[in-house]
Structure formats: structure tokens, C-alpha cells
Amino acid sequence: MGVRNRKIENQLLVPVAVARLAPSYPATTASIAELGSDAVEVLTEEDEAALLERLSSTDMARLYLSNESEGKRNYQQSLDLFREGVPVTQVKEELLLKKVSQRVRFINPLKLLQSKLHNALIFVARPTMSTQQVFSVSLDYLSWLVDHNVNDYAYLKASLSEMQQALMQIPDGNRWFSTQMIQDVLIEGTTLHYKIPAFLCRLYAAPDRYHHVSMRMNARFKSKYTLNLYELLRENLWRGETGYMTLDEFRERMGVGPEEYTEFKRLSMRVIQPALVELESLGDIFASVRYGREKRFVTSLNFVIVQNPNSKLLSESAYxxxxxxxxxxxxxxxxxxxxxxxxxxxxxxxxxxxxxxxxxxxxxxxxxxxxxxxxxxxxxxxxxxxxxxxxTNSEKAELSLFREKRQQAALLEDNQRRERELERRRTAARKHQSNRMDDYWVQLPEGSRQELWDGFLSSPEGKHFRQARKLSPGSRPDVTHPLARASFADYLNRLQVI
DNA sequence: AGGAGATTAGATGCAGTCGA
DNA sequence: TCGACTGCATCTAATCTCCT
Structure with a gap:
């Protein structure tokens, strides 16, 4: 039996909901095998509630909103392009996905199509992630988004249900959370409905640290190693290099299992070099690798990121x-x-x-x-x-002042417009109320009118009117008097007769 | 210290297997 | 079905060990 067979067997044997939480696992030393097979504590409801609480504090609300509008813009644009029928790998516009820069590892590394789908599903969910857990997408569009051009969806569906079994682990302080990436999958005709676990939604919706990956690139690569390397580089784009990382860390990021490429020479020949070559020919960024050695062993890697000179995407990537x-x-x-x-x-x-x-x-x-x-x-x-x-610099300063003023003016204009609208609504409401008051008054029998009027004069609402006009109960009702109208309406309102 | 020989990391070609 | 993945065999060269 080959390694591949064993892998699939493991995947089928992993009990999906068992390894939920390993409270005291030392994050750096726990091996994948240990976490997968040992019985670990189940995530309690309190744990989950506490986690959700932490992830949904109010100061994150603004972050959710800005992330969602950004996500919405990209998603909307992708839908337009999909309808236009341009293959995703050839679109000019950049479609960006904001991703959490958080170490996430998969018990059974995702295959190429699954990695692409993983990003695609988050991309689709992004616009409504902070409020929803269940998302729907058409298989046509999904297939387009990952550039999976196969006529029947059998393989796509198989990949999705396999993903459902894939466990991912997220370190959170000194805890490890282990969860499915997607919980439920329902395929109805050509529509896919899927559910993302609540705390994954929250985590993705407002990441502490994030980076952008391009959905065009996501669809473009032919090897999962290239895709993973691309994401690794994107995550570190801001500092121009990945920094030296241990081989184990690199293998984990690349989705190389513990039994695969145990010799560095193989890892280099089969993972690192091909990925760099593909990245150079297809990617918008590129890297060269530096080896860190102990004696003659390569023990760590550093990728130095450079803009890809082969790529025509450079000017396009900015928008x-x-x-x-x-x-x-x-x-x-x-x-x-x-x-x-x-x-x-x-x-x-x-x-x-x-x-x-x-x-x-x-x-x-x-x-x-x-x-x-x-x-x-x-x-x-x-x-x-x-x-x-x-x-000139002074002209630039003048311009920025001009822009600022104009922006403030626009803001002011906006506020005034809102204020006017509010006032209009208040007036309409008052008018509405006074109309109802007249209607009510007209249909009221004569005797009841006097009784109601006396009640009004002795009420808190009528107090000022009574004092101002020096009236006492028994005086002739005068609901048309401008001083009386508003407070009389309030009085009737309180009695809930209008 | 220095050099010969042993050891082993790393590179490469080839062929079988399996995933997309 | 094609090409990517993987294992095996073998080669190269860097490094280590041991002996003089």
C-alpha cells in the first residue's frame, strides 16, 4: 500500500468532531499525528461562548463593516466578470480576498482544488460573514472562480465533501482550536449551500493581522505547492522576505505531510524548485530562496520576495x-x-x-x-x-487643503440633508398626529368633549396651557388654539385614544 | 596539521502510480 | 488521458574521520 492510500485511510478514520480542543497542548511541539489521534477534551459550550464573546466585542464592529464593504466590492466585481464570460485567469481587474494571517494547519493537507475552493468559499462568504453562517453560491460561478473547467460537477462535489472532513487547527494563545472548515454542505441542483462554523466566521470577519491574496492567482496555479508558497509570500510581502523558518514550519505551510519528502533533496526538487518556477511564470510576485544550514544540513529557509519582472500584471494589480x-x-x-x-x-x-x-x-x-x-x-x-x-509643493499643499475643505463641505451638506430629512419626517408625523386628533375630536359626542377637555387641563400636558390662558376645568373646549394643539395631541396620545 | 578514504547530503534520471 | 507525484538507483561533491 502506498503512502497515498494510507493517507486517505487516515482521513476516513479521523472522527470528525472528536478533536475539538486541546487546552494545554504546547503549540510548538505537538505533532499533527498526536493531535489527530489522541482523545482530547471536547470544546464546551462555555468555551465556545467565551471565544465568540472575545471575537465579537463592539470595537470590532467597525472592522467588520469595512471588511465587509471591501469584500462586497470584490465579490460584486467578480460576479460581473463571471457574467461577462471572461475566464478568471484572464481578467484585468484585481479580485482581492482579505485573509487572516494566522497559522492554520490542516490535519490532512488540502489538495490543489480544495485549497482553491477554500479561498473561494471565504471570498463568497466575506460580504456577509459577520452576520451569517450559511452561504449559498452557484456551482457555475464557483467553478469559474477556481478555474475548474470540467463540465460535470462530480469532481467538484467530491472535493467539497472531502473538505467537509478536513480538520483545521487554529492556535489561539496557548490553546488549539480544531474545527471543520465547512460544517454542512447541501447541493441543491447547481446551488451549493454551506455552513462555516461561527467562530471561524468571526475570526475571518475581523482578523487582527491580514494579507490580501488575489483570486486570479488562486485560480491560476497548477500545483498546490505554488499556491501555498504564493500565500506564504503574500503574507510576508510587507517585509520583503519570509524570514528564516524551520523546515518543519515550511513543510506544514506547504501542506507536505510528515511522511512525504523526508529528504531535503526531494523537498527541494519536488516542492521548492517547481513552485518557484511556476510562480515565476504565472505569478505577480516571485522569490528566491536562501538556505540556512547547520553543518551541511539545510535546516531553515528564507524566501526573499521580488516583484516578478515577467509579469504583466504589475500595473494591473494596483487599482x-x-x-x-x-x-x-x-x-x-x-x-x-x-x-x-x-x-x-x-x-x-x-x-x-x-x-x-x-x-x-x-x-x-x-x-x-x-x-x-x-x-x-x-x-x-x-x-x-x-x-x-x-x-509645486505649495500647490500640492493647497490642493490637499482644497480636498479636505471640499470633503468637509460634502460632509456638512450630507449632515444638513439628513437634518432636513429628519425635520421633514417630524413635521409629517406631527401633521399626521394633528389630523388624527381632529378626526377623533369631530366624531366625539358633545358631552365627552367637555370631559376630555377638563381632563386635559388638569393633566401634566395641559398644565402650561391652563396657566398661560388662566383657564379652569369647565371652560369651553378650544382644540384649534395653536398653543393647545400640540400638547392636547400629546395628551390624547398618552391616553392611547389616537 | 594535512591528506586519503569513508560517509552522506544533495542532484538527477527513470519508471510506475495516481490525481485532476 | 495526461501530467504531476513519488520512489528507486545512481552520481557528485561537501564534510567528516582517522591515520601518519
Whole structure:
């Protein structure tokens, strides 16, 4: 029997819900085998509640919202592209997934398609992750998102149900949480419904540390090692290298089992080198590996990250932020197609610089000649090679002040609009109330009117009116008096007759 | 100390197996 | 069905050991 067979057997034998929590396991020394086979304590409800509590504190609410809107934007864009029928590996727009930079390891390492699906399922769930646990997605779209172009879904379905059995472990302080990545899977026709465990949702929804992975890259790679290496590099992109990590750590990150490639030479030839080669040809980033040795043994690895010179994706990978996009649309009147054309043809920094200059010259300083064609002006400015479109530092400062003021004005405008709307609603409510009061008053018999009026005059609501008009109970009812109307309506409201 | 020979990490080719 | 994965055999060269 080959190693592969044993692996599958192990996978089938692992009792899915048993290894839930290992409270005192030393995170650094516990081997995968120990965690998988030993009977460990079951996660109690209190534990789960405490964990959820910690992950749902109020200061995280803002984080949830910003993460969700970012997720929503990317998800929405991917849906549009899916409908357009462009293969995901060829789309120009960047589709980013915000991922937790947290050590997560799988008891049985995920295969290539499963790793891709893992990201895809989080990507789909991201926009509503803090409030929902069950998510739905069409298999067509899912298949597109991971670039799985097979006509029948048999393999996709098999991968999903296998994923259901895959256990993942998340260190949390000195605890280890062990959970399924997806709890329930229901495939209804060509729609997949899946449930992500509550605390995984929370963890993903508001990560302490995060990094972005590209869904285009996710779909693109042919080897799981390349995908894993890509994510490892993405996670460390901010510092330009992964830093030296032990071989064990690296093997774990790559999803190399303890029995696989026990010799470094094999690991190098079959995992590291091929992954680097594929990354170089397909990826937007690339790395070179440094060996750390003890005597002549390679014991640790460091990947130094470089921008991939082969990749045409570099200029594409950056994209206009929403504020800039809005500015191009609203200030310069460019349409979506024109913006897309510009964004594809020029580096993002150039576009930002030029839009600054144009904004300063034509909007802030209101140059005499009105601009007839913003698009051609913008394009020729972008193409300019004689440095005719530059701002001095003081102009830049002026511009940023202008932007700030305008933003505040917009904010103020927004507040005023909201205030007006509120006032309008209050007026409408008052009007509504006074109409109801009149209706009620008209249909009331004469005798009851006097009784109600006397009750009003002696009530807290009518007190001021009675004192102001020097009235006493028994006086002639006058509900049309402007001073009386509002407080009389309040009184009736309290009696719940209107 | 230094060199010959032994040992072993690492590289490579090939072939069988299995996953996508 | 094709190509990726994996194991085996063998080669190369770095490093160690032991002896003079």
C-alpha cells in the first residue's frame, strides 16, 4: 500500500468532531499525528461562548463593516466578470480576498482544488460573514472562480465533501482550536449551500493581522505547492522576505505531510524548485530562496520576495481606490469605460498624479477656458513627456487643503440633508398626529368633549396651557388654539385614544 | 596539521502510480 | 488521458574521520 492510500485511510478514520480542543497542548511541539489521534477534551459550550464573546466585542464592529464593504466590492466585481464570460485567469481587474494571517494547519493537507475552493468559499462568504453562517453560491460561478473547467460537477462535489472532513487547527494563545472548515454542505441542483462554523466566521470577519491574496492567482496555479508558497509570500510581502523558518514550519505551510519528502533533496526538487518556477511564470510576485544550514544540513529557509519582472500584471494589480474613482467620474465627468481604458494603459501613480494636476488647474483655479473634452485632455496629459503636468509643493499643499475643505463641505451638506430629512419626517408625523386628533375630536359626542377637555387641563400636558390662558376645568373646549394643539395631541396620545 | 578514504547530503534520471 | 507525484538507483561533491 502506498503512502497515498494510507493517507486517505487516515482521513476516513479521523472522527470528525472528536478533536475539538486541546487546552494545554504546547503549540510548538505537538505533532499533527498526536493531535489527530489522541482523545482530547471536547470544546464546551462555555468555551465556545467565551471565544465568540472575545471575537465579537463592539470595537470590532467597525472592522467588520469595512471588511465587509471591501469584500462586497470584490465579490460584486467578480460576479460581473463571471457574467461577462471572461475566464478568471484572464481578467484585468484585481479580485482581492482579505485573509487572516494566522497559522492554520490542516490535519490532512488540502489538495490543489480544495485549497482553491477554500479561498473561494471565504471570498463568497466575506460580504456577509459577520452576520451569517450559511452561504449559498452557484456551482457555475464557483467553478469559474477556481478555474475548474470540467463540465460535470462530480469532481467538484467530491472535493467539497472531502473538505467537509478536513480538520483545521487554529492556535489561539496557548490553546488549539480544531474545527471543520465547512460544517454542512447541501447541493441543491447547481446551488451549493454551506455552513462555516461561527467562530471561524468571526475570526475571518475581523482578523487582527491580514494579507490580501488575489483570486486570479488562486485560480491560476497548477500545483498546490505554488499556491501555498504564493500565500506564504503574500503574507510576508510587507517585509520583503519570509524570514528564516524551520523546515518543519515550511513543510506544514506547504501542506507536505510528515511522511512525504523526508529528504531535503526531494523537498527541494519536488516542492521548492517547481513552485518557484511556476510562480515565476504565472505569478505577480516571485522569490528566491536562501538556505540556512547547520553543518551541511539545510535546516531553515528564507524566501526573499521580488516583484516578478515577467509579469504583466504589475500595473494591473494596483487599482484605483474608490475615492479617486469617484473623483474621475464626478469632477472630470469620465465614464466607466473611459476610466477602465485609462487604468489599463497607465500606471496608477501616474493617473493619480495627473488627476491631482488637472484638479488643481481646472477645478480649484477655474482656468478661463472651460474644458470641452475631459477624456482627451486627461489622456494627453497622461502621455505628456515634457513634464508639463507637475505641481509645486505649495500647490500640492493647497490642493490637499482644497480636498479636505471640499470633503468637509460634502460632509456638512450630507449632515444638513439628513437634518432636513429628519425635520421633514417630524413635521409629517406631527401633521399626521394633528389630523388624527381632529378626526377623533369631530366624531366625539358633545358631552365627552367637555370631559376630555377638563381632563386635559388638569393633566401634566395641559398644565402650561391652563396657566398661560388662566383657564379652569369647565371652560369651553378650544382644540384649534395653536398653543393647545400640540400638547392636547400629546395628551390624547398618552391616553392611547389616537 | 594535512591528506586519503569513508560517509552522506544533495542532484538527477527513470519508471510506475495516481490525481485532476 | 495526461501530467504531476513519488520512489528507486545512481552520481557528485561537501564534510567528516582517522591515520601518519
Amino acid at each position: 484605483l481606490d474608490p475615492g479617486r474613482y469617484k473623483e474621475l467620474r464626478e469632477e472630470f465627468g469620465l465614464n466607466q469605460k473611459q476610466i477602465k481604458e485609462i487604468a489599463e494603459a497607465f500606471p496608477i501613480e501616474r493617473i493619480e498624479a495627473i488627476s491631482d494636476v488637472l484638479l488643481y488647474r481646472y477645478v480649484l483655479n477655474k482656468q478661463k477656458n472651460p474644458v470641452k473634452n475631459w477624456f482627451s485632455l486627461f489622456r494627453s496629459a497622461l502621455r505628456d513627456e515634457e513634464d508639463r503636468y507637475l505641481l
